[in-house]
Amino acid sequence: MTQPPNQLPELPQWMTEPQTPPPQTAGRTRLHFLRGTMRHIAELFENDLSSEKYARLPLYLQSVDARAKTIAFLFFIVFGSLVNSAPALLSLAAVPLLYASVSGLKLRSFVRRVWGLVPLLAFLFALPGASSLLTQGKPLLIIIPADAPGFSNGLYFSAAGLWSAARIGLRTGISLSFAALLLLTTRWSSLTGGLAAMRVPALLISVLNMAYRYLFVMARTALELMQARFLRSCGKLGTSLNRRFMGHSAAFLFLKSHYLSEEIYSAMCCRGYSGRPAGFQQRKMTANDAVFLFAAALIFLILLAEELLF
Numbered sequence: 001m002t003q004p005p006n007q008l009p010e011l012p013q014w015m016t017e018p019q020t021p022p023p024q025t026a027g028r029t030r031l032h033f034l035r036g037t038m039r040h041i042a043e044l045f046e047n048d049l050s051s052e053k054y055a056r057l058p059l060y061l062q063s064v065d066a067r068a069k070t071i072a073f074l075f076f077i078v079f080g081s082l083v084n085s086a087p088a089l090l091s092l093a094a095v096p097l098l099y100a101s102v103s104g105l106k107l108r109s110f111v112r113r114v115w116g117l118v119p120l121l122a123f124l125f126a127l128p129g130a131s132s133l134l135t136q137g138k139p140l141l142i143i144i145p146a147d148a149p150g151f152s153n154g155l156y157f158s159a160a161g162l163w164s165a166a167r168i169g170l171r172t173g174i175s176l177s178f179a180a181l182l183l184l185t186t187r188w189s190s191l192t193g194g195l196a197a198m199r200v201p202a203l204l205i206s207v208l209n210m211a212y213r214y215l216f217v218m219a220r221t222a223l224e225l226m227q228a229r230f231l232r233s234c235g236k237l238g239t240s241l242n243r244r245f246m247g248h249s250a251a252f253l254f255l256k257s258h259y260l261s262e263e264i265y266s267a268m269c270c271r272g273y274s275g276r277p278a279g280f281q282q283r284k285m286t287a288n289d290a291v292f293l294f295a296a297a298l299i300f301l302i303l304l305a306e307e308l309l310f
Contacts, residue, residue: 040283054105054184061185063304066194068289069186072296073178079300086163088306089170094178103185110184114176115141123169131159137161157236214260218253227248 055062061069078094098109129135131143137158144155182191192205229245 002262007212013182050090052187054103055187055190057104059102059104061099063162063288064185064290064292065285066186066190067198068183068285070167070194070198071193072293073182073303075296075300077175078180079303080171082233083303084167085224085307085310087310088303089167089174091306093177095179096174105184110177114180118176119169119173120149122172123165126165126168127157128158130157130165132156132158132161135164141253160253210264212255214264218257221256222249222253225252 007146076092076095080089083089083092094116097107097111100107132139132153132155135158137160139154139156140159140162141157142154143157146154186194188209195208196202196205
């Protein structure tokens with residue numbers, strides 16, 4: 001029996017049932033793995049955009065030549081790795097905060113990005129060596145009392161041991177602070193152009209430029225993989241499936257990067273690439289750069305006096 005031409009077919013019963021929200025397990029969504037991965041990849045692009053935003057501001061560090069900033073900040077990093085005095089180290093740790101405040105950077109975000117993870121991990125990893133097992137001294141923080149089974153002298157931290165661990169964390173944070181300042185207040189093209197003017201090998205600059213550019217290309221490809229998997233997934237994803245997907249994705253990105261490297265190099269050779277990067281604009285050092293270097297030298301002399309006095 002045929003259906004009348006003006007009568008529409010009835011919808012299946014499962015399409016008319018009210019939808020209920022999917023249950024959550026331990027406060028997480030069923031696709032939290034893919035969501036978290038996409039969020040972390042998006043943060044990579046957000047950090048790059050924020051760096052470009054700060055580098056375009058007409059403020060203090062942004063107006064200084066990349067060569068002057070590179071020389072001064074490298075000098076501060078080397079000095080921070082050699083200094084031992086607590087006042088000198090703490091004063092040196094405050095110098096990047098001063099530069100960041102006069103350059104328009106958000107101090108809370110800057111401190112969280114620089115000091116929030118890596119220096120803290122360096123301090124924690126240095127704690128075993130700072131204990132009484134390797135560093136003796138007057139007990140300041142007792143972990144295991146003396147005459148405990150297996151610990152005749154006990155386990156404790158002395159003031160010298162804790163300061164040695166804190167010194168490692170401070171040095172790590174100081175190095176990251178100056179490196180972050182250089183990247184946040186300098187456009188990448190200006191930075192590589194300054195390195196070229198400082199006679200850094202052209203091959204190294206080309207590798208840095210290509211790695212910087214195609215890091216984001218690979219990240220965008222990984223984001224597209226995650227989005228495609230997310231749109232085609234429903235229900236709960238098992239741990240074994242996530243591991244298999246990550247393994248396949250890593251292999252695909254490796255093969256794609258290898259293929260892109262061959263194609264890009266062939267395209268560069270067809271366009272006359274001779275091994276030297278082109279397009280760098282070498283600007284002359286100005287009075288503003290000289291003032292910056294003079295101020296950096298004055299800060300260094302103050303820090304050196306603190307190191308010698310204390």
